[in-house]
Amino acid sequence: MTSIPYAIPRRRARHAVARRFEAAGPLTYLFLILVVLGSIFPLYWSLVVASHTNAAVYAYPPKLLPGGNLFHNIHRLFNAGIVNVDFAKALANSAIVSTVVTVSVVFFSALAGFAFAKLDFRGRKLLFVLVLATLFVPVQLGLIPLYIEMKHFGWLDNIKAVIAPNLVTAFGVFLMRQYIVGAVPSELVAAARVDGCNTWRVFWHVVMPAVRPIAAVLGLLTFMMSWNDYLWPYIVLNARNPTVQVAVSDIATVAYVPDYSLILTGCFVSILPLLAVFLLLGRQIIGGIMQGAIKG
Amino acid sequence: MAAIEYRGLRKVFPGGAVAVEGFDLTIADGEFLVLVGPSGSGKTTVLRITAGLEEATDGDVLIGGEVVNDVPPMDRDIAMVFQSYALYPHMTVEANMSFGLRLHKVPKDVIKERVASAAQMLGLQDLLHRKPAQLSGGQRQRVAMGRAIVREPAAFLMDEPLSNLDAKLRVEMRAYLADLHQKLETTTLYVTHDQTEAMTMGDRVAVMRDGVLQQVDTPQALYDRPANLFVAGFIGSPAMNLVRTRLTDALAVTLGPTTLDLPEALLAKRPSLRGHAGGEVVVGIRPEDLEDAAFVPSANGSVLDVEISRAEPLGAEVIAHFPLDGIAGTARLNPRSTAATGKHLLLAVATDRLHFFDPDSGAAIY
Numbered sequence: 085m086t087s088i089p090y091a092i093p094r095r096r097a098r099h100a101v102a103r104r105f106e107a108a109g110p111l112t113y114l115f116l117i118l119v120v121l122g123s124i125f126p127l128y129w130s131l132v133v134a135s136h137t138n139a140a141v142y143a144y145p146p147k148l149l150p151g152g153n154l155f156h157n158i159h160r161l162f163n164a165g166i167v168n169v170d171f172a173k174a175l176a177n178s179a180i181v182s183t184v185v186t187v188s189v190v191f192f193s194a195l196a197g198f199a200f201a202k203l204d205f206r207g208r209k210l211l212f213v214l215v216l217a218t219l220f221v222p223v224q225l226g227l228i229p230l231y232i233e234m235k236h237f238g239w240l241d242n243i244k245a246v247i248a249p250n251l252v253t254a255f256g257v258f259l260m261r262q263y264i265v266g267a268v269p270s271e272l273v274a275a276a277r278v279d280g281c282n283t284w285r286v287f288w289h290v291v292m293p294a295v296r297p298i299a300a301v302l303g304l305l306t307f308m309m310s311w312n313d314y315l316w317p318y319i320v321l322n323a324r325n326p327t328v329q330v331a332v333s334d335i336a337t338v339a340y341v342p343d344y345s346l347i348l349t350g351c352f353v354s355i356l357p358l359l360a361v362f363l364l365l366g367r368q369i370i371g372g373i374m375q376g377a378i379k380g
Numbered sequence: 381m382a383a384i385e386y387r388g389l390r391k392v393f394p395g396g397a398v399a400v401e402g403f404d405l406t407i408a409d410g411e412f413l414v415l416v417g418p419s420g421s422g423k424t425t426v427l428r429i430t431a432g433l434e435e436a437t438d439g440d441v442l443i444g445g446e447v448v449n450d451v452p453p454m455d456r457d458i459a460m461v462f463q464s465y466a467l468y469p470h471m472t473v474e475a476n477m478s479f480g481l482r483l484h485k486v487p488k489d490v491i492k493e494r495v496a497s498a499a500q501m502l503g504l505q506d507l508l509h510r511k512p513a514q515l516s517g518g519q520r521q522r523v524a525m526g527r528a529i530v531r532e533p534a535a536f537l538m539d540e541p542l543s544n545l546d547a548k549l550r551v552e553m554r555a556y557l558a559d560l561h562q563k564l565e566t567t568t569l570y571v572t573h574d575q576t577e578a579m580t581m582g583d584r585v586a587v588m589r590d591g592v593l594q595q596v597d598t599p600q601a602l603y604d605r606p607a608n609l610f611v612a613g614f615i616g617s618p619a620m621n622l623v624r625t626r627l628t629d630a631l632a633v634t635l636g637p638t639t640l641d642l643p644e645a646l647l648a649k650r651p652s653l654r655g656h657a658g659g660e661v662v663v664g665i666r667p668e669d670l671e672d673a674a675f676v677p678s679a680n681g682s683v684l685d686v687e688i689s690r691a692e693p694l695g696a697e698v699i700a701h702f703p704l705d706g707i708a709g710t711a712r713l714n715p716r717s718t719a720a721t722g723k724h725l726l727l728a729v730a731t732d733r734l735h736f737f738d739p740d741s742g743a744a745i746y
């Protein structure tokens with residue numbers, strides 16, 4: 085019944101694109117709010133559980149509001165005697181792994197993307213196709229050979245084994261190449277060369293500044309994937325030297341009766357750094373988009 | 381400052397496209413040489429090879445007397461201005477201009493001084509802290525010029541630097557660049573597809589077609605003595621009227637119903653013409669060598685009767701278009717001419733200034 089009065093102006097507004105964006109009706113908002121609530125609820129729920137005792141998890145009706153136990157649970161989380169893993173070390177490990185992997189992926193992807201987009205060398209096309217082809221090989225297929233490799237290097241139980249295989253990704257190279265082809269005109273590269281840049285300096289002074297917006301996107305995605313990676317770290321690391329995901333899973337398996345409040349405290353704490361990075365890089369991304377708009 | 385010399389330059393791109401062929405040219409120290417030719421004639425390729433951005437397939441490039449074939453761009457001591465300007469978008473005007481100097485480790489105070497003086501010369505003082513995105517086309521063009529000037533290079537290479545400007549600004553910048561060259565006296569290789577630009581700016585003009593140099597000379601010499609049909613048709617606006625016809629045994633040419641006798645003065649300038657008597661030739665008539673007969677008292681017989689298909693009064697002159705022996709003819713007439721669309725008109729031909737070309741080879745007959 086209420087939808088009819090809104091349906092008419094909305095259809096009319098379709099002619100003017102700008103109007104259409106401004107004229108989001110209440111239904112649009114309602115829909116968006118529902119979607120947001122749906123996505124936030126699991127997070128909220130882990131916070132609720134993390135802030136109660138384990139017994140409260142089984143209460144009926146379920147508790148919907150946060151309790152007062154959060155800091156106590158966090159305190160327990162960082163007590164190796166209780167959870168049987170060094171959670172602080174896990175956090176530090178994850179921070180190191182994700183930071184190194186992110187910086188490396190962004191840097192090397194930009195470097196390779198630049199080469200594929202702007203440099204002339206023999207076999208360029210073939211190599212790029214090969215890089216892309218690796219995208220079609222499932223990760224699981226590589227696990228065993230990679231494990232054997234890490235064993236040979238003597239890197240098992242060391243975070244090197246988590247870092248090394250992820251230092252550059254085919255996806256990153258592809259993303260960067262596509263972006264650079266469009267965002268860095270060949271005359272700009274030529275200008276830099278005539279001005280006195282060697283290839284490395286062209287990359288550093290001209291290409292890197294140009295790829296900042298996409299570097300922020302790639303960095304964000306990579307950090308998230310690296311932080312949340314579970315399978316591979318679980319295979320090559322152990323409970324004494326874990327990443328945060330491995331640590332959380334260890335908390336879940338140490339006791340006969342799982343301490344859900346503790347597990348979800350672990351989850352909650354492990355999400356915080358990710359949120360921080362999102363807020364940090366999100367601004368960069370929006371900045372990049374705005375910059376592009378002004379340039380346009 | 382330095383001379384630039386090309387010896388037997390040749391460039392074949394992978395895939396087989398021959399962009400430059402048998403290119404021999406010397407640009408004197410301090411000269412402003414314009415390389416002109418239609419799009420795709422290989423001008424940019426020559427420039428890029430000069431800058432070291434592209435490798436020649438064959439031949440040598442010499443800058444200041446030294447073969448630089450294997451010298452990377454950064455060590456060639458040349459500056460280049462690009463058609464798209466190619467300013468660094470993330471740098472301010474000042475940073476754009478000083479970038480090359482900073483890379484070459486020029487002392488800070490020298491950089492400051494040169495940037496300031498170039499900015500003053502180009503009227504960029506108030507824009508030094510802007511980014512390229514905040515500049516107009518003309519301002520960007522000047523920054524691109526400034527970036528080249530501060531380098532104080534041995535030579536400037538410019539690839540159609542004015543082609544992205546509107547007509548008025550282009551004319552202004554033309555004069556401006558000519559002034560600048562007078563002041564700096566830096567060897568300049570200037571590429572354009574616009575023959576007007578070539579004629580107005582160059583000390584000498586090199587005409588290029590399909591990768592091959594056609595003729596190199598001063599603008600006036602190119603205009604008066606084109607070496608072949610291509611140069612004759614390319615240089616000059618409106619273009620020369622070129623009509624294929626027969627040279628009679630008595631050394632006269634027929635244009636439609638009219639027979640034009642060739643004066644002795646012409647035959648003296650073009651002695652080889654006698655060898656073509658009785659054969660086919662291409663006759664070339666500059667539009668200004670055709671005049672409304674009413675304004676030529678001594679036209680004595682060298683008169684064409686044409687039907688004007690369009691008359692364009694431009695104030696200082698009238699451009700008349702008419703069919704002439706199967707081609708679209710053009711004439712530049714006295715502004716008082718009564719030429720009007722659809723009317724017949726008698727055109728006097730300055731027969732002593734006719735051009736002749738061999739129809740097979742296209743070479744001019746002198």
Ligand SMILES: Nc1ncnc2c1ncn2[C@@H]1O[C@H](COP(=O)(O)OP(=O)(O)O)[C@@H](O)[C@H]1O
Nearest residue numbers: 393397398399418419420421422423424425426
């Ligand atoms: N990188 C390239 N690869 C293949 N062919 C090219 C390349 N650059 C230019 N060409 C060809 O070489 C010829 C000359 O090009 P160019 O020097 O750009 O001409 P101009 O600057 O006079 O318009 C053209 O036919 C063009 O298609």
Ligand SMILES: [Mg+2]
Nearest residue numbers: 420423424425
């Ligand atoms: Mg070109």
